[in-house]
Amino acid sequence: MNSSIQSNLMSTLRIQSLRRQFSRDSAQPAVNGVTLDIPEGHTMAIVGESGSGKTTLLRMIAGLEIPDSGEIYIGGKLVSTCLRITPPEQRGVGLVFQDGALFPHLTIARNIAYGLKRIGRKARAARIEEMLTLVGLSGYGRRYPREVSGGEAQRVALARALAPEPRILLLDEPFSNLDTTLRKQLRDDVRAILKNTRTTSLFVTHDTEDALAIADEIAVMRKGQLLQVGEPAALYRNPCDAYCANLFGPANRLPESFMRGIASPPAPGQMGDGWLWTRPEELEVLQASGTDTLQVEVNEVRFVGERQELKACPCRQPEITTGSLSTLTLYWEGRDEVRPGQILWIKPRHLSRGEPTTFPEGDNDTAGD
Amino acid sequence: MNPASSKAATIGIPALTTPRSGTPATASQRMRSWVVQLREPWTFTAGLLALIVSIPALVILANLFASPGENWSHIRQHTLPGYLKNTAILVSSAGLLSLMIGVPAAWLVSTFHFPGRRIFSWALVLPLAVPTYVAAYAYGDILQSTFPLQIWVRKTYGTDAFLLAESVLRYGIVSVILASVLYPYVYLASRAAFSYQACSSIEVSRTLGHGMTSTFFRVALPMARPAIAAGLSLVIMEVINDYGAVSFFGIPTLTVGIFRTWLAMGDAESAIRLSAGVMIFVLVLIVAERLQRGNKGFFASGRHTHHTPLRKPLSRAGNVIVPLLCLIPLATGFLIPGWRLARWALQTSGKVLTPKFWSLIESTLAIAATGTFSVVLGALLLSSARRVSTTRLLAPICQSATLGYAVPGAVIAIGILLPLGWLDRGPVAWTQERLGAEPALFFSGTLFALGVAYLVRFLAVAYHPLKSGMERVCSNLDAASRLLGRSPLGTLLRINLPLLRGPLLAAAILVFVDVLKELPLTLVLRPFNFETLSTKAYSLASEGRLAECSVPSLLIVIAGMIGLIPLNRLMEGWHSR
Numbered sequence: 001m002n003s004s005i006q007s008n009l010m011s012t013l014r015i016q017s018l019r020r021q022f023s024r025d026s027a028q029p030a031v032n033g034v035t036l037d038i039p040e041g042h043t044m045a046i047v048g049e050s051g052s053g054k055t056t057l058l059r060m061i062a063g064l065e066i067p068d069s070g071e072i073y074i075g076g077k078l079v080s081t082c083l084r085i086t087p088p089e090q091r092g093v094g095l096v097f098q099d100g101a102l103f104p105h106l107t108i109a110r111n112i113a114y115g116l117k118r119i120g121r122k123a124r125a126a127r128i129e130e131m132l133t134l135v136g137l138s139g140y141g142r143r144y145p146r147e148v149s150g151g152e153a154q155r156v157a158l159a160r161a162l163a164p165e166p167r168i169l170l171l172d173e174p175f176s177n178l179d180t181t182l183r184k185q186l187r188d189d190v191r192a193i194l195k196n197t198r199t200t201s202l203f204v205t206h207d208t209e210d211a212l213a214i215a216d217e218i219a220v221m222r223k224g225q226l227l228q229v230g231e232p233a234a235l236y237r238n239p240c241d242a243y244c245a246n247l248f249g250p251a252n253r254l255p256e257s258f259m260r261g262i263a264s265p266p267a268p269g270q271m272g273d274g275w276l277w278t279r280p281e282e283l284e285v286l287q288a289s290g291t292d293t294l295q296v297e298v299n300e301v302r303f304v305g306e307r308q309e310l311k312a313c314p315c316r317q318p319e320i321t322t323g324s325l326s327t328l329t330l331y332w333e334g335r336d337e338v339r340p341g342q343i344l345w346i347k348p349r350h351l352s353r354g355e356p357t358t359f360p361e362g363d364n365d366t367a368g369d
Numbered sequence: 370m371n372p373a374s375s376k377a378a379t380i381g382i383p384a385l386t387t388p389r390s391g392t393p394a395t396a397s398q399r400m401r402s403w404v405v406q407l408r409e410p411w412t413f414t415a416g417l418l419a420l421i422v423s424i425p426a427l428v429i430l431a432n433l434f435a436s437p438g439e440n441w442s443h444i445r446q447h448t449l450p451g452y453l454k455n456t457a458i459l460v461s462s463a464g465l466l467s468l469m470i471g472v473p474a475a476w477l478v479s480t481f482h483f484p485g486r487r488i489f490s491w492a493l494v495l496p497l498a499v500p501t502y503v504a505a506y507a508y509g510d511i512l513q514s515t516f517p518l519q520i521w522v523r524k525t526y527g528t529d530a531f532l533l534a535e536s537v538l539r540y541g542i543v544s545v546i547l548a549s550v551l552y553p554y555v556y557l558a559s560r561a562a563f564s565y566q567a568c569s570s571i572e573v574s575r576t577l578g579h580g581m582t583s584t585f586f587r588v589a590l591p592m593a594r595p596a597i598a599a600g601l602s603l604v605i606m607e608v609i610n611d612y613g614a615v616s617f618f619g620i621p622t623l624t625v626g627i628f629r630t631w632l633a634m635g636d637a638e639s640a641i642r643l644s645a646g647v648m649i650f651v652l653v654l655i656v657a658e659r660l661q662r663g664n665k666g667f668f669a670s671g672r673h674t675h676h677t678p679l680r681k682p683l684s685r686a687g688n689v690i691v692p693l694l695c696l697i698p699l700a701t702g703f704l705i706p707g708w709r710l711a712r713w714a715l716q717t718s719g720k721v722l723t724p725k726f727w728s729l730i731e732s733t734l735a736i737a738a739t740g741t742f743s744v745v746l747g748a749l750l751l752s753s754a755r756r757v758s759t760t761r762l763l764a765p766i767c768q769s770a771t772l773g774y775a776v777p778g779a780v781i782a783i784g785i786l787l788p789l790g791w792l793d794r795g796p797v798a799w800t801q802e803r804l805g806a807e808p809a810l811f812f813s814g815t816l817f818a819l820g821v822a823y824l825v826r827f828l829a830v831a832y833h834p835l836k837s838g839m840e841r842v843c844s845n846l847d848a849a850s851r852l853l854g855r856s857p858l859g860t861l862l863r864i865n866l867p868l869l870r871g872p873l874l875a876a877a878i879l880v881f882v883d884v885l886k887e888l889p890l891t892l893v894l895r896p897f898n899f900e901t902l903s904t905k906a907y908s909l910a911s912e913g914r915l916a917e918c919s920v921p922s923l924l925i926v927i928a929g930m931i932g933l934i935p936l937n938r939l940m941e942g943w944h945s946r
Contacts, residue, residue, distance in 0.1 A: 088848070089855055089856060093852055094852060095848065105868055115853030115854050117854055160849075164854060
């Protein structure tokens, strides 16, 4: 959305208006006019639910899928237009697959050596050792893929992809087959490796946690289009719509009149007309009513370290007549213990600060958590 | 193009994929797209192979439009109804018997626990090692043993009753013999269906309170129907293909009719008409089988949980009866013929095992090896083309190239000899005349003709294991190899082929054994005085020297047993992915 295609000459990967439709009958293309830029050395994550077209996008960058239209530049070189497609082996792209895709008939060392062509024997052995050390698997060279664990296989896949020094490394949900503990560790290791080797990389995932942990920049993809591209903090604080907002944390839907602090407006028809979304941090939770407050009843209390996370339902109030109110997520930082059934009041913080931090309603079918 | 197919058609040569325009392609556009696709080397080579392999079918279908010969009306009126009747009787009775043996046997071994279950589970496949004609020779004297009964019928009820009893016995015996060695096709298919596909559904049905019988009829059988039908269609094709057994027992089926019309009466045109009829029937059978299969697929892939199903224990009586029931088909199809052949072989081995016999084995092995080499090479070409190339024309090319397995040997033989004979009479004779050489047959009656025939008939046998072996290699491996800088051909040589060693071996063994036991094609197309184990067994048996024919027959059975090993492995492997 906000990528600046015109300016950045240093970008390693540049995608322009990329489009791919699988069947003529299907209503929407898998990838629909995606434009994206990744500066050198950056790690970009594309987050989207399954079927959002993120893997198709990745495969088109790798040259494994042929776009209907649009252009792809890798390292400033045009590799894909509607007229000419550079085959994957000539693109200088590394890809780490979801399942590793190690060659089962080759040892780990020979897997890593597979992409090292036109290089002397000594140099090759040195490079293999270097890569194995990089991913923390030195001494594993003689093993076969079936003799290593899932996490180790992913490390080997990473080493294999990095060995020929690709211009850009693509990672297709590389952690999704691993269990949580392993996943977190591998994630941190991969980030460190990518930073150490200054590798430009594009990482595709459905897991926002993975994306937040690894990426310098995140792009949210939905129905073949990029909704928003930006740094993690920016995406959290200023999501472009409710869908993006819900991806990166809890968000509450509240009447616009309440959020804007219009107390007791003259005509009831004005109220509840619009909805605004806001993060729980933006709502102040009070134990007594005041001006511009909304009464809520606590349903659930969850202890999360410093504070308590509350699920609360707004009570029916005469001021708010139209629209259905959904469950809210609130943070309670007070000393007093809150119990389910307790009545509390909430108030937008920005009313005392001055600037509203809210975001508009996006597509309706995505609202809710 | 659906997402799945386009996912497969990704790594490749973009320029060759047809334009994705919004409008449907016209005939001329489609034609041009075909030409463009054929320019791709893999597609072209595969297409060429498919063309060579389809020559017999094309020749036969083309000749169908020629005016019928003078004998045709005679054949149609007098002999054809008999051929049709005999074929229909054998197909239906042997098919029915195969179902009655194969399906219950598979159900028993896959859902019940009884003594010897594990052994029966694989031993029930053993009859497949016995070719139909060998089984016929092993039971060759059985008709004579019913003479007392026949005489008694004639004395008691008269000549008409005697004739009826004789033919009932003859047809009955041949049907039983055919079914007892062919039922494993049905057995294998339904065993796979019961123990892998329907396994969890059977368990669910039982937890919902249905007993074994109810589960069988309401869940297992409907789910296994496509698989069973596929197995049955193989039985039917084998029955139609059979020449040795039916000719030995004097039942002129269509296959016998083709040979008779062609070789004895010298009427090639009428033989072609008969062949065309058979081929059309077989094609209808294939289409019907594919249609009934629908989307279900013979071996439904998908995720199979790797747990052993809980098999129901039987009562004390069941523990005796069920193994005995399983023993019946095993005995009739394998143990008894094997034992009889072995006994005769011991008696006559001294007389048969002469130096001449060793050279017979040599030539058999040589022809089987050459046949295997050419067939596996052809199948490798097809399966590699499908892996490497992305043109859409390849799928129909490969399908048509592998249809030959369904066409009876007699039909293939005539479809090959006719064009080769034409080549010999035309261009070759002309060249020889010009060069002043002695006129000699260059193609027909040579090993070349036989090699082509094996290629036509057995390409599918090698192609399917190779194809499924290729498919088992995840396409991500190809993608990884390409991204690491290897070309499509390099990927094929470095990744696909090394991973294909197992399926290649399986394909080679299957074809080797099939060539070794093949009879009708070899019988007709072999060079003059060239004998293999199967033709030797045939000639000895037709001279009535049953005891002597046991030695080559037994060797064929042993080879057939070796062939079962990869077959069994393949059946297991198809599910363990």
